[in-house]
Amino acid sequence: MNILHETKDILRRSGRISLELYKIMIPIIIVVKVLQELGLIVWLARPLAPVMHLVGLPGEMGLVWATALVNNIYGSMIVFVSLAGQHDLSVAQVTVLGVMILVAHGLPVELQIVRKSGPRIGFQALLRIGGALTLGWLLSRIYAWGGWLQDASVIIWQPRPESESLLAWGLGQVQNLAMILVIITLLSAVMRVFTAIGLTGLCVRLLAPVLRVLGIGSEAGTLTIVGMIMGLAYGGGMIMHEAHSGKVGSKDIFSSLSLMGLSHSVFEDTLLMVVIGGHVSGLLWARIIFTLVVIALLVRVVAWLGDDFFYRRFFKPVEVYSKPEPCCPGAASPEVMPERK
Structure with a gap:
């Protein structure tokens, strides 16, 4: 293995992935900041009050x-910290709210990352918001039925309020974007080493039965695990790169990103x-179990509906920039579907 060549390849790949993410994230970060400064997010919250009552929250x-x-x-x-003092919330109530936040958050950025890989944004938004509401409602009923977590x-910890200075906010965003490049570079290097020593293949083989049930092939399996552990921006960014290189099949991408949408950055x-x-x-x-059940059912529904429905409602194949190559040694190149209008 030529270390210099591998290092250059990792840096080039990490740079391309980060650049693709920046093109999505920077405009949306600015728009969201403008909405926040104008106080428009408060208006979005008003229709959610009846939904909160539905899951047992103020x-x-x-x-x-x-x-x-x-x-x-x-x-x-x-x-939350600014409002929590006005209400006597139980552990169960905060857990329900926390689950809903974890399943559906940062949608303007994260849905665009997903869309760039092929899954249609409408269904992915429905999956995450609907999933958050469904899981929140189920947990609220279970905790109430069992009388659990009612203390x-x-x-434990109160986050520091954000600075009102636009300069401080801007510098913070630059640091966050720079950190994305650093983390993606480290992840790429670690995955390259793991692949070279055979650890990646071993993990995929061990997880193959679970991934098969979830409709995720070996090409996307490792990246799915990265997304679940590190976050959708990292796993999704790598999937987006693989999608444009033609190395991962459409249904693998769909299943992987749907799973990541419901459960990512789990720790x-x-x-x-x-x-x-x-x-x-x-x-x-509960979030992981819910995710596995939903994705397993979703895979079977998609198969039952057929390819025509899948490409019309769930997925729009992206442009392939380069000739497909197997992502892992010995892996077969998936068929790249032509783009459908």
């Missing part, structure tokens, strides 16, 4: 979820909700 918590939907988890935490919640994001009073039973375990 209507004011709609502002927390609205902030998560449009902005990000950190922004919703700040809003008052305790906020870091779960911890964020734990420190504001949520419980790991719902935030982690």
Whole structure:
């Protein structure tokens, strides 16, 4: 193995992935900031008040979820802390709210990342928002039925309010974008090493039965695991790169990104909700089980509906920039479907 050649290849690949993400993220980050400064997110929260009552939460918590939907988890935490003192929330209630935030947040950015890989944005938005509401409602009923987690919640850590200075905000965003490049470069290097020593192939073989049930082939299996652990921006960005290179089949991309949409960054994001009073039973375990069941059912429904319906409603193949090559040694190149109008 030529180390210099491998290093250059990793840097080029990481740069391309990061650039593709920046093209999506930067305009949307600016638009969301403008909406936030104009106070328009509050208007989005008003229709959510009846939804909050449906899952056993005060209507004011709609502002927390609205902030998560449009902005990000950190922004919703700040809003939650500012409102939590006005309500006596139980651990169960905070867990339900936390689960809804984890399943559906940062949609303007994350849905665009998904769309660039082929899945149609309408269904993905429905999957995440509908999934959040369904899981939130189920958990609220289960916790109420069993009388579980009814103690008052305790906020372990309060996030620092965001600076009002636009300069400070801008510098913070630049740091976040730079960190994306660093993390993607490290992930690419680690995955290249794991592939070289055979660890990637071993993991895929061990997980093959689960991935097969979820409709995810070996080409996308490793990247799906990256997305679940690291976050949709990283796993989704790598999937987007593979989609444009023609290395991953359409249904693998669809299943992988649908799974990542419902469960990604499972450790870091779960911890964020734990420190504001949520419980790991719902935030982690119920979310993962729910995701696996939903994706397994979705794969079977998609197969039953047929390819014509799949490409018309669920997926629009992206342009392939280069000749397809197997992503892993010995893997067969998937068939690249022509783009359908």
